[in-house]
Amino acid sequence: MMQTRSKKNAWLAFLAVLAFLALIFVLDQIIKPTDRLGMLLIVLQKGAVYALAAVSMNLLNGYTGLFSLGHAGFMLLGAYTYAIFTIPDKSRDAVYQYYDAAVRFSIPEQLSRHMGGFGTALGILIALILAGAVAALLAWLIGLPVLRLKSDYLAIATLGFAEIIRALFQWSKLGPITNGSNLLKNFARASKFKLEIAGAKLSLSTFVPVLIATVSITLIVLIVNSTYGRAFKAIRDDEIAAEAMGINLAKHKMIAFVTSSFFAGVSGATLAMVLSIAQANNFKSAMTYEILLMVVLGGIGSITGSVIGSFLFVAASEWWLRGLDSGKFLGIEAPNIFRNGFRLVVFSVIIMIVVLFFRQGIMGEKELPDLFRKKKKTPAKEAES
Amino acid sequence: MSEQKKILAVEHVTMQFGGVVAVNDLSMEVREGEIVAIIGPNGAGKTTAFNVITGVYAPTNGRVYFDGDCVVENHPHGKMKKSYLGEHADLYKLVKEPTPDQLTKLGMARTFQNIRLWKSMTVFDNILVAKHLKRSSNLFSAAFRFNRAEEEKNRREVLELLKIVGLEEVKDELATSLPYGKQRRLEIARALATHPKLLLLDEPAAGMNPQETQELTQFIGQIRKDFDVSIVLIEHHMDLVMDISDRIYVLDFGRLIAQGVPEEIRANEKVIDAYLGVVDDAEN
Amino acid sequence: MNVLKTTLPYIISGISVGGQYALIAIGYTMVYGILRLINFAHGDVFMVAGLMMVYLAASLPLYLAIPLVILLTVLLGFTIERVAYKPLRTAPRMSVMISAIGVSYLLQNLALYITGGLNKNYPQIPWISDRISIFGMETSRVTVITPFLTIILVIVLVQLINHTKIGMAMRAVSRDFETSQLMGIQINRVISATFIIGTFLAAVGSILFFTNYPGVVPTSGAMPGLKAFVAAVFGGIGSIPGAVIGAFIIGVAESVIKGLDTILVVNGVISEQIGLATFSDAFTFVLLIIILVFKPTGLFGEKSTDKV
Numbered sequence: 001m002m003q004t005r006s007k008k009n010a011w012l013a014f015l016a017v018l019a020f021l022a023l024i025f026v027l028d029q030i031i032k033p034t035d036r037l038g039m040l041l042i043v044l045q046k047g048a049v050y051a052l053a054a055v056s057m058n059l060l061n062g063y064t065g066l067f068s069l070g071h072a073g074f075m076l077l078g079a080y081t082y083a084i085f086t087i088p089d090k091s092r093d094a095v096y097q098y099y100d101a102a103v104r105f106s107i108p109e110q111l112s113r114h115m116g117g118f119g120t121a122l123g124i125l126i127a128l129i130l131a132g133a134v135a136a137l138l139a140w141l142i143g144l145p146v147l148r149l150k151s152d153y154l155a156i157a158t159l160g161f162a163e164i165i166r167a168l169f170q171w172s173k174l175g176p177i178t179n180g181s182n183l184l185k186n187f188a189r190a191s192k193f194k195l196e197i198a199g200a201k202l203s204l205s206t207f208v209p210v211l212i213a214t215v216s217i218t219l220i221v222l223i224v225n226s227t228y229g230r231a232f233k234a235i236r237d238d239e240i241a242a243e244a245m246g247i248n249l250a251k252h253k254m255i256a257f258v259t260s261s262f263f264a265g266v267s268g269a270t271l272a273m274v275l276s277i278a279q280a281n282n283f284k285s286a287m288t289y290e291i292l293l294m295v296v297l298g299g300i301g302s303i304t305g306s307v308i309g310s311f312l313f314v315a316a317s318e319w320w321l322r323g324l325d326s327g328k329f330l331g332i333e334a335p336n337i338f339r340n341g342f343r344l345v346v347f348s349v350i351i352m353i354v355v356l357f358f359r360q361g362i363m364g365e366k367e368l369p370d371l372f373r374k375k376k377k378t379p380a381k382e383a384e385s
Numbered sequence: 386m387s388e389q390k391k392i393l394a395v396e397h398v399t400m401q402f403g404g405v406v407a408v409n410d411l412s413m414e415v416r417e418g419e420i421v422a423i424i425g426p427n428g429a430g431k432t433t434a435f436n437v438i439t440g441v442y443a444p445t446n447g448r449v450y451f452d453g454d455c456v457v458e459n460h461p462h463g464k465m466k467k468s469y470l471g472e473h474a475d476l477y478k479l480v481k482e483p484t485p486d487q488l489t490k491l492g493m494a495r496t497f498q499n500i501r502l503w504k505s506m507t508v509f510d511n512i513l514v515a516k517h518l519k520r521s522s523n524l525f526s527a528a529f530r531f532n533r534a535e536e537e538k539n540r541r542e543v544l545e546l547l548k549i550v551g552l553e554e555v556k557d558e559l560a561t562s563l564p565y566g567k568q569r570r571l572e573i574a575r576a577l578a579t580h581p582k583l584l585l586l587d588e589p590a591a592g593m594n595p596q597e598t599q600e601l602t603q604f605i606g607q608i609r610k611d612f613d614v615s616i617v618l619i620e621h622h623m624d625l626v627m628d629i630s631d632r633i634y635v636l637d638f639g640r641l642i643a644q645g646v647p648e649e650i651r652a653n654e655k656v657i658d659a660y661l662g663v664v665d666d667a668e669n
Numbered sequence: 670m671n672v673l674k675t676t677l678p679y680i681i682s683g684i685s686v687g688g689q690y691a692l693i694a695i696g697y698t699m700v701y702g703i704l705r706l707i708n709f710a711h712g713d714v715f716m717v718a719g720l721m722m723v724y725l726a727a728s729l730p731l732y733l734a735i736p737l738v739i740l741l742t743v744l745l746g747f748t749i750e751r752v753a754y755k756p757l758r759t760a761p762r763m764s765v766m767i768s769a770i771g772v773s774y775l776l777q778n779l780a781l782y783i784t785g786g787l788n789k790n791y792p793q794i795p796w797i798s799d800r801i802s803i804f805g806m807e808t809s810r811v812t813v814i815t816p817f818l819t820i821i822l823v824i825v826l827v828q829l830i831n832h833t834k835i836g837m838a839m840r841a842v843s844r845d846f847e848t849s850q851l852m853g854i855q856i857n858r859v860i861s862a863t864f865i866i867g868t869f870l871a872a873v874g875s876i877l878f879f880t881n882y883p884g885v886v887p888t889s890g891a892m893p894g895l896k897a898f899v900a901a902v903f904g905g906i907g908s909i910p911g912a913v914i915g916a917f918i919i920g921v922a923e924s925v926i927k928g929l930d931t932i933l934v935v936n937g938v939i940s941e942q943i944g945l946a947t948f949s950d951a952f953t954f955v956l957l958i959i960i961l962v963f964k965p966t967g968l969f970g971e972k973s974t975d976k977v
Binding site: 219222223226227228230231233234236237238240241242243244245246247248249250255259301365 | 528536
Binding site: 061067145146148149150151152153155156157159160161163164166167168170171172173284285286289290292293296300339340341342344345347348349351352355356359 | 701705707752753756757760762763764766767768770771772773774775777778779781782783785786888891895898899902943944947948950951953954955957958961962965
């Protein structure tokens with residue numbers, strides 16, 4: 001009976017996700033970016049990117065108990081890898097103004113020559129996977145020395161690695177690849193994604209980032225609920241017991257770190273796709289801190305929590321609290337107080353309140369389906385006894 | 386009895402921390418199917434010996450054989466070469482320091498003095514995790530559920546194990562919400578789930594009342610029969626130890642001071658002295 | 670000789686920067702020693718001290734502004750501990766660290782709001798901002814004063830810790846938090862004292878640091894803060910002399926790397942600038958990772974073992 005129930009739940013979850021994606025697709029068509037509700041699209045795009053970043057961080061910090069602060073660095077790697085391999089031939093020299101571009105190969109463009117529109121899509125997918133793979137490869141190299149370190153030392157060492165990567169990508173000698181401290185642009189970006197069916201052009205600029213995030217988060221959920229996910233939790237709860245029960249700590253920490261970094265790389269690539277630019281200077285430790293705060297807001301150890309936390313974070317800071325920056329909020333006009341930057345102050349106060357007084361965050365360690373399940377379970381239990 | 390194969394043999398193991406020799410030249414063995422107890426006053430080095438056997442600490446000197454193979458070996462080297470206070474410094478040449486999980490894979494499993502269950506997991510999941518080491522899946526096949534058959538087999542086995550140890554009805558509770566005695570039982574069940582050949586129990590009856598201790602004694606006896614394991618246990622409850630052990634080793638200040646069957650130990654004067662304490666001056 | 674001549678100016682300015690980092694690093698190392706907390710907000714407190722100076726010096730004479738800045742900074746450090754860390758005393762360490770990151774985020778956003786994100790010019794402090802010439806090179810007086818002032822402050826601090834009652838309590842608490850509590854040491858007083866000393870030194874450090882820089886922006890504290898923390902880890906966290914030595918090493922390394930292109934070009938090792946200055950910040954972290962891999966407890970740190 002347990003089997004059938006979990007199968008049913010899996011189907012329900014699958015259908016819910018499908019319905020959500022369909023809704024996004026429809027929104028993408030009916031809302032124009034210039035509309036009053038255009039902000040919603042931006043929130044959905046950025047929210048999806050940060051949701052993936054937060055969930056991948058949660059896999060490491062929340063589920064495996066490894067406090068790593070290198071996320072921005074891995075996102076940077078993903079963003080650059082994606083950007084470099086999708087800049088079309090004709091724009092390359094304009095992008096690399098001061099350097100002689102070393103990578104002269106756009107994956108989507110090459111594939112589209114043979115396969116048309118499908119080739120473009122496939123090329124973007126390959127570039128995304130490559131973005132994740134580069135981040136994962138570096139995580140593996142970094143992981144060898146730093147994963148042996150204890151909690152705070154790991155945090156500071158990973159933070160340091162992110163800073164080293166950022167400096168390296170801005171180094172003029174690497175300019176032919178990274179464009180030095182100048183930004184990368186004109187690569188395959190979300191605002192240009194269109195689907196042509198029978199002459200009608202359908203916008204995919206919100207749908208694609210949301211789809212990437214959904215698929216990636218689903219993969220993370222599958223990992224978390226597998227035997228490996230349980231091993232990660234065992235390491236978090238009690239490392240010594242986990243090792244005594246035959247879990248190879250070095251190996252499993254590495255798996256968690258590399259997997260988390262892979263998805264961080266994908267989220268970085270998606271961020272570049274959404275923002276239409278990639279610049280090393282945007283991937284500072286402040287970005288890691290913001291993602292961490294999203295995880296905390298949603299509840300450390302809850303994946304749906306991280307998703308909700310990210311969307312709330314993005315919506316609040318980009319949209320709902322906008323009025324705090326522009327003179328008028330909730331009908332109150334006070335241009336002297338509600339001026340540039342006030343939104344972020346209010347926002348950080350809210351976050352401090354969550355950190356101090358609602359330490360469980362929105363979801364604690366629960367997942368969204370748990371909330372529905374609880375209600376049904378109680379009467380069933382009474383009936384049993 | 387002596388024809389029985391040795392499952393564990395400890396040879397001249399010394400464990401030195403800085404200038405303190407916690408275990409000094411310990412040699413002991415466990416044969417297949419035996420229950421062996423290590424006893425001794427507090428601070429005698431029993432848990433340290435356990436930690437050496439299970440790979441938590443690498444010994445300063447000595448060897449550990451498991452199931453016929455040498456699995457741990459060390460000799461004083463590096464900085465320790467000069468400051469070594471123990472014996473047999475030149476007996477061994479190799480350094481073999483496996484991590485605990487490697488030894489668990491070979492068939493050793495242990496419990497802890499201060500219970501170490503995974504606190505955010507249910508009773509069921511605590512045991513299910515112990516099945517992880519025998520997996521045939523990798524990250525991808527596990528994520529995409531290609532290991533479904535194995536997973537279902539594991540779940541069935543866990544359920545069966547829970548029935549045997551009498552924790553079936555609390556399987557969905559959080560492990561840490563169980564009463565103390567059941568947590569101990571769960572920890573033993575978790576160790577059994579790794580299919581060990583040798584089970585090491587570190588003070589399984591600590592903090593139990595006489596009735597719980599009685600139940601535990603029966604439980605350990607039942608485990609030996611049902612699971613075909615050899616057992617080493619550290620224990621302070623003498624009733625339990627005398628009742629259940631085939632042989633006993635006695636440690637005091639890191640040294641082995643006596644060994645033998647329960648009757649011999651009961652009558653051994655050195656052991657009595659170690660427990661009651663002897664005033665050195667009075668003797669001299 | 671030529672090598673020395675080209676390198677010396679960078680070494681001297683490096684020693685000065687190192688002294689400023691040392692003053693921040695002590696705050697990190699003391700707080701870590703007692704609470705096992707990386708106080709991520711410490712660098713931002715340092716930045717706020719800089720901003721307060723900008724605003725106070727605009728309306729008050731310097732001899733009032735300087736003490737007032739120090740006083741207010743200390744008050745800020747004290748308040749942060751009471752509001753953001755004290756309620757989490759029994760929480761997991763990760764929660765406290767997250768709270769520290771939250772405070773850092775708040776302070777930076779607050780600074781952004783107040784300054785409007787603009788660069789605020791740091792006031793000229795007479796005498797210490799003056800240009801002087803030593804060994805035939807031009808530099809400001811503060812560069813020369815900083816290392817000496819740092820050493821004096823450190824000596825006073827070490828005396829304080831070794832010979833006063835509160836210093837003894839600090840040492841006891843950093844050795845064993847729970848036992849000290851059982852022995853009747855008032856933990857909260859000790860922790861507050863630690864934060865007061867730490868922020869006092871950071872305030873002094875900020876005056877010395879910003880005098881040499883054109884201005885203060887909301888993120889001014891982040892990098893010096895991180896570097897000072899790395900210095901503390903490098904020297905062995907919890908050890909004050911360790912933090913100071915670590916800070917000087919990092920300061921000199923950073924400064925020399927900033928000028929490494931020039932040094933190498935002048936000495937004919939390379940023929941053109943290769944932009945190594947980009948790595949002046951990153952090198953700090955390279956040092957950090959090297960020390961963590963080879964001696965995880967830092968130069969002067971003590972080893973600790975886990976009990977099973």
